[in-house]
Amino acid sequence: MTARRREDPLRRAVRLLDVPWRRVAGAVTLGALALGCAVGLAAVAAWLIARASQQPPVLVLSVAAVTVRAFGVGRGTLRYAERLVSHDVALRGVVSLRTTLYARLAAGRSEAVAALREGDLLARTGADADAVGDVVVRAFVPAGVAAAVSLLAVAIVGVLLPEAGAALLVLLLVVGVGAPWLADRAARETERRSVRARADMTAATLDVLGDAGPLAVSGALDARLDDLRRADRELVAATDVGARTSATSEAIQTAATGVAVVAALLLGVPAVASGRLSPEDLAVVVLTPLAAFEGVGALPAAAVQLRRSRAAAARIMALLDDAAPDPSAPAPVAVTPSDDGTALAAHDLACGWPSRPAPAVAGLDVTVPAGGSLAVVGPSGAGKTTLLLTLAGLLAPVGGRLERHAEASWTAEDAHLFDTTVLENLRVARGGVTEDEARDALAAVGLGPWAASLPDGLDTVVGPGGDAVSGGERRRLLVARALVSRAPVLVIDEPAEHLDPEGADAVVRMVLGLTAHGRTVVMATHHRGALDAADAVLSLDDAHAPAA
Incomplete structure (x- = not known):
């Protein structure tokens, strides 16, 4: 029991999802291909626009034009397929988690369930279970997609201009590591203060909706509504605590995208002047980073979801640990x-x-x-x-x-x-x-x-x-x-x-x-x-x- 309690609760909860990791890998592949199409679309479109400005024969542009259409269609189609696969994995995982949760609670120590308020129990078996399932769709898959697409973008730019590729890699690492870290810091404090507020809000809402008439007759309705308003204020205050850090995280991504474009220009223009880089390729080097940051841009939200899922998993596993049969307890x-x-x-x-x-x-x-x-x-x-x-x-x-x-x-x-x-x-x-x-x-x-x-x-x-x-x-x-x-x-x-x-x-x-x-x-x-x-x-x- 003690060893299980020391283990990361999210790792334990994810095991209860019974996730088919091959399907998760398939979702990551589809997501990477979809976002890869966006990167390819930006690169080919940049080349096409730059080359078309030189008024070459139309046949010279035909392959690029067809490729742009293919990337445009492929992006939407592959994104839809990725959502189908990833959400299927997540929903089946939540079903597995809830089935295990109900079975263990039914077979375990009933006092662990009886000691909880109805709203708290519903929050753990409802919203908390959903939050653990969301970690697949909103954390694992985006992280895998961001890693794959970032490498693809760096490779495209690096082949054309190595120093621009190195600059893009550094900036992607700054956004991919720094922004999620800041987002996690904000989410840590927000989740710490909001977990109890959400449970209190659920309990108060159930009381008001389920017994509004009797509460009004007994004169207790105003007190319950005050409890609901207080829980709402606490939830809003908890969200405001992390707002500044979250805004800083978003600002880092926007600033890094602009710096990447400026760096590509500063490195690319001399390369064009020296003949190392063609004008069309300069357009590719400058515009590709705009699409590359789309992948790492999802990582702050993934970090927040990871924190939220870990907090939800801790509440679920604490309930299961409390409900586990105690061999030393009386029969x-x-x-x-x-x-x-x-x-x-x-x-x-x-x-x-x-x-x-x-x-x-x-x-x-x-x-x-x-x-x-x-x-x-x-x-x-x-x-x-x-x-x-x-x-x-x-x-x-x-x-x-x-x-x-x-x-x-x-x-x-x-x-x-x-x-x-x-x-x-x-x-x-x-x-x-x-x-x-x-x-x-x-x-x-x-x-x-x-x-x-x-x-x-x-x-x-x-x-x-x-x-x-x-x-x-x-x-x-x-x-x-x-x-x-x-x-x-x-x-x-x-x-x-x-x-x-x-x-x-x-x-x-x-x-x-x-x-x-x-x-x-x-x-x-x-x-x-x-x-x-x-x-x-x-x-x-x-x-x-x-x-x-």
Whole structure:
């Protein structure tokens, strides 16, 4: 584990892309040929213009004219082919990375995932995975193309005028090394400050988009919007930090291009006067550098992408390392049959997070019978969510004994409603859910009339990009998702949060009433108005909470 953590995270993440390096080499070759056509086009066009000014017979210019057309067509065609190949490699790599990421997280320590905010987890599996895949298209391929084309341009100019070729080589090295170095310095500081700002922005955006109505009712919407604005300001400030260095990097390229042209003139004019260089070749020596710098001009952006991809890879690999099974950790609680009709039983149970010294809940004795319901109440910070995660099997107990006699499904307070149909949102829990099963689950949580009123029925798209759903409808839909999972025990965290008191009581009664469908229900809530519907109520007071 320690050796893996010391290894470059980008190198580790790129291995998970399962990149076919032959195809990357093919993309570099196509890109070099495309940009080589640009260099050739500049050289041949310069010769053609200079030679045509001397009014030779037309046949003398015919080969050059056809060559210009060939280079012009070839540049666009080869660039398109390079984009097809490189993007295919990158997209397939991201699929491979995400597949591996999901598989390892599913098989690893669930507390590593449970400890992350939803926005942070989505950022790592979404934008960060894309950033690692982009390193192929936006860093590796441009670097290879720039190296190949720079050598080609230096060779063309060097054959005609060696000293001009040497000057071009020096200037290409200055731009190809100095500008990316400056860009990397700017990106280093920008990424350091913006990584957290992007995660905060994602989390705040999800809160505002997913719970705008309930947040407005509870009066918390303005605070969430302030969080979003603050994250945006931090992101803008982080970008501004590196702007000056990035501008210097761009200025170096522009200045070096001008210096190359002036150097070619200063070296070429005496060569023409002495007869070492023809006037037509002087045009080639002067104008070829203009195209040559197109290749190295992409290197600062490649350096920025490399820095961004390395930061994203560090976040992904840190998540995978945290989720990797720990041989020294206690074995997970196995599901064992029960002879007395018990679903869950805890004896002197202590629950907490491995990274925290004190348990959130300690000395807990509770038994939940199969088909019964347990409501867990207590102030914020008392350990309700930690206890539920432990009972659901997502956190290992830190003390005492836990007996689980049935599989459990977990529904978090901030569970995600995906931008897809109602049916597909339910199929997140079980892929084989039929339409009849979906309607039954929706009816069980009180959404039968709502589902019947949807314009496209179960095929209606909901979520951020679809039909708007109220806070109560959203939470009932998430409970329906848990219901179709077929898990005997439903563990549901704060199903009525951010709802008005009347709506909250209705949702709490609905959740506790799922025992009528043969399920065992364990629920945490702040709302105490409908607790008479629970078979048992567990209050987490200061006796169970760790000392401040």
